[in-house]
Amino acid sequence: MSNSPSESPYSANNDAVRAELSEIDASIRSASVFFVISAISWLMIGTVFALLAAFKSHEPDFANASEFLTFGRVRSAHLNAMALGWGNNVIFAVGLWIMARLCRAPIRHKGMLLIAGIFWNIGLTVGIFGILRGDITSVEWLEIPQYATPLLAISYALIGVWGVMAFRFRKGDHVYVSQWYILAGLFWFPWLYVVAQIMIIWFPARGVVQAVTNWWFAHNVLGLWLTPMALGTAYYLIPKVLGRPIYSYYLSVLGFWTLAIFYNWAGVHHLIGGPIPVWLISAGIVASVMMVIPVIVVGINHHMSVVGLHKEVWRSPTLRFIVFGAISYTLVSLIGSAMALRTVNQITHFTHFTIGHAHHGVYAFFTMIMFGGVYYMMPRLLKREWPSAGLIRIHFWGCAIGITIMVVALQIGGWIQGMEMNNAEIPFLDVVQHTIPWLKARSVSGVFLTVGHVAFAVNFFWMLFAAGAVRAKQGPTLLDDVKEGGVA
Amino acid sequence: MKNLPLLFCGIFFALAFSFSGLILSSNIQLGSLTQTTETVTPSEADPTVMVMAEGEPLYPRMPSGFAQQGKDVYISMGCVYCHSQQTRRADFGADIDRGWGRRQTVARDYITQGRVLLGTMRTGPDLVNVGGRALNAEWHHLHLYNPQITSKGSTMPPFAFLYETKEIQGTPSVDALNFPPNAEFGPEPGYEVLPTRRAKALVEYLLSLKINYSLPEALIPE
Numbered sequence: 001m002s003n004s005p006s007e008s009p010y011s012a013n014n015d016a017v018r019a020e021l022s023e024i025d026a027s028i029r030s031a032s033v034f035f036v037i038s039a040i041s042w043l044m045i046g047t048v049f050a051l052l053a054a055f056k057s058h059e060p061d062f063a064n065a066s067e068f069l070t071f072g073r074v075r076s077a078h079l080n081a082m083a084l085g086w087g088n089n090v091i092f093a094v095g096l097w098i099m100a101r102l103c104r105a106p107i108r109h110k111g112m113l114l115i116a117g118i119f120w121n122i123g124l125t126v127g128i129f130g131i132l133r134g135d136i137t138s139v140e141w142l143e144i145p146q147y148a149t150p151l152l153a154i155s156y157a158l159i160g161v162w163g164v165m166a167f168r169f170r171k172g173d174h175v176y177v178s179q180w181y182i183l184a185g186l187f188w189f190p191w192l193y194v195v196a197q198i199m200i201i202w203f204p205a206r207g208v209v210q211a212v213t214n215w216w217f218a219h220n221v222l223g224l225w226l227t228p229m230a231l232g233t234a235y236y237l238i239p240k241v242l243g244r245p246i247y248s249y250y251l252s253v254l255g256f257w258t259l260a261i262f263y264n265w266a267g268v269h270h271l272i273g274g275p276i277p278v279w280l281i282s283a284g285i286v287a288s289v290m291m292v293i294p295v296i297v298v299g300i301n302h303h304m305s306v307v308g309l310h311k312e313v314w315r316s317p318t319l320r321f322i323v324f325g326a327i328s329y330t331l332v333s334l335i336g337s338a339m340a341l342r343t344v345n346q347i348t349h350f351t352h353f354t355i356g357h358a359h360h361g362v363y364a365f366f367t368m369i370m371f372g373g374v375y376y377m378m379p380r381l382l383k384r385e386w387p388s389a390g391l392i393r394i395h396f397w398g399c400a401i402g403i404t405i406m407v408v409a410l411q412i413g414g415w416i417q418g419m420e421m422n423n424a425e426i427p428f429l430d431v432v433q434h435t436i437p438w439l440k441a442r443s444v445s446g447v448f449l450t451v452g453h454v455a456f457a458v459n460f461f462w463m464l465f466a467a468g469a470v471r472a473k474q475g476p477t478l479l480d481d482v483k484e485g486g487v488a
Numbered sequence: 489m490k491n492l493p494l495l496f497c498g499i500f501f502a503l504a505f506s507f508s509g510l511i512l513s514s515n516i517q518l519g520s521l522t523q524t525t526e527t528v529t530p531s532e533a534d535p536t537v538m539v540m541a542e543g544e545p546l547y548p549r550m551p552s553g554f555a556q557q558g559k560d561v562y563i564s565m566g567c568v569y570c571h572s573q574q575t576r577r578a579d580f581g582a583d584i585d586r587g588w589g590r591r592q593t594v595a596r597d598y599i600t601q602g603r604v605l606l607g608t609m610r611t612g613p614d615l616v617n618v619g620g621r622a623l624n625a626e627w628h629h630l631h632l633y634n635p636q637i638t639s640k641g642s643t644m645p646p647f648a649f650l651y652e653t654k655e656i657q658g659t660p661s662v663d664a665l666n667f668p669p670n671a672e673f674g675p676e677p678g679y680e681v682l683p684t685r686r687a688k689a690l691v692e693y694l695l696s697l698k699i700n701y702s703l704p705e706a707l708i709p710e
Contacts, residue, residue, distance in 0.1 A: 060645045175495070188503055200603075265505075265509065265510065350609055429639060
């Protein structure tokens with residue numbers, strides 16, 4: 001199996017290769033650092049909105065003097081700051097960097113990439129402000145008002161094309177699994193976004209066709225944009241850090257193509273029981289269940305790649321986050337397939353169970369892997385190490401404990417809510433009251449997550465600005481007391 | 489994997505497949521739905537063609553202009569994030585048992601709506617037929633001003649910013665909210681709470697949400 005072509009394309013022990021990688025890193029440094037700064041800034045802004053929304057959901061009188069902070073707008077500002085601010089910026093940082101490295105080609109015209117990135121963030125700022133002032137569209141995952149979306153679409157096109165161009169001018173003819181995922185994601189996202197904008201906002205389709213389009217889009221933002229980017233990152237960094245190849249090339253191929261074929265049909269499961277033709281819903285359910293195949297395949301492939309090296313995984317900040325994310329991917333996807341079954345969906349639909357599930361996917365899976373990606377990338381871009389292992393530990397435990405509490409609380413609370421809602425004997429206000437303890441648990445989880453995010457931000461900006469103090473450090477920052485050379 | 493044209497084609501067709509299967513075909517199936525009378529009968533000339541009865545009203549109705557303005561308020565407040573607008577069939581969930589609707593809603597019910605707000609969350613109750621329930625404008629205004637007045641223990645946020653508290657000049661306004669006696673929520677003596685235009689439009693919209701008609705494919709059970 002170790003002679004398979006999925007072997008990490010080059011070993012960093014070779015001096016010539018290290019020099020080449022270093023040159024590529026230098027070519028993309030300013031853009032990637034800008035994207036990470038933006039991503040972390042949006043992460044902090046999104047965290048503030050998240051805390052507000054979480055607290056408001058059980059204390060409805062809190063901070064309601066002005067309509068700017070009403071629940072519907074704050075939760076939408078949170079979602080868009082996290083998805084398009086944190087998510088997209090960190091993808092632009094880590095995904096494009098991995099793409100450039102695997103294509104072994106320094107990127108050209110980095111000034112254009114930087115300018116496009118600045119406009120992406122301007123468009124997003126305008127959009128989030130628009131949501132808060134009431135220009136929200138009330139279309140899930142597409143809340144940004146109409147006047148900001150063309151700027152977002154154009155900036156995205158200019159950013160995404162860099163990944164495609166890097167691919168076009170790559171050296172060598174080997175194409176690694178991460179490149180398939182990243183290339184596909186870069187191509188799928190604009191298609192989804194433009195179709196959804198046109199058919200829902202600009203030239204609305206008739207009636208519930210909008211809803212079908214909405215959930216085709218929204219579920220695929222996760223499935224065909226965040227998921228391939230996170231999997232591409234995991235596929236690149238697991239072998240990189242451990243210094244051994246991915247377990248099986250054939251499982252990588254199978255995992256990629258089954259994801260490509262099945263995931264994009266699955267979104268209709270958000271409309272089970274709704275006023276759309278049953279055949280559409282059935283197609284969505286079938287695809288959701290078929291997702292078990294790529295999930296198990298990728299799970300086996302990742303597990304077999306790290307098996308026996310658990311100590312290294314635990315020592316490496318990068319892999320500690322990535323393995324947490326990879327395990328979450330298996331769990332959240334299997335739960336998701338189960339939730340698409342009509343009997344289960346009848347209970348979980350319209351409840352906090354779904355909110356828990358969404359955070360399980362976007363946070364415990366995607367975000368944790370991207371944290372790992374940033375931990376690996378930054379020392380190589382800046383040529384200095386992370387200043388504090390303690391802050392990395394706080395970051396990991398804050399996030400790991402926080403997201404676990406959130407998912408468990410919302411899914412237990414949501415299940416109870418669904419069971420009670422389906423029993424017409426129980427007055428609706430009682431159903432509402434019974435969710436409150438679980439919503440309070442979510443607010444507690446938010447505090448843990450906030451602590452983690454602050455530790456991450458402090459460590460990052462410390463590394464970025466306090467250069468002199470940090471540069472002298474010997475060897476990579478690892479998460480145990482014995483400092484040995486090697487992985488980070 | 490070295491066959492790049494194949495990789496590109498695969499990436500393209502994977503999404504093209506679901507785009508055609510879900511989006512284009514649902515548009516073909518549902519994109520030309522029109523209003524109809526409550527029942528249709530086979531045509532005399534050709535029994536395979538169903539025709540609408542002459543002179544009967546067409547459903548779903550077109551919403552009024554003021555209700556449309558209210559819908560804009562509903563959208564700008566993000567109500568959809570806690571309130572769905574769809575009734576599921578009788579043996580699937582308890583939508584009908586809870587009195588949220590008298591029949592399942594179907595695709596045709598939504599064709600006169602500019603933006604469709606089906607929703608996926610029921611932190612609060614479903615609203616597709618809220619205008620058909622025994623709740624009048626006064627109840628809605630009090631509920632929006634502060635949900636605790638009408639629904640103690642609700643987690644809905646107050647929308648008091650859609651109302652103005654004014655000193656009573658001469659006779660009280662006919663629009664003023666009628667607070668229940670001894671309520672802790674009312675204004676100071678000598679003051680009254682008036683709905684703004686946006687609040688009135690929003691209530692008009694809520695009252696316009698009614699599924700009180702049958703469609704040929706979805707009859708209200710006797």
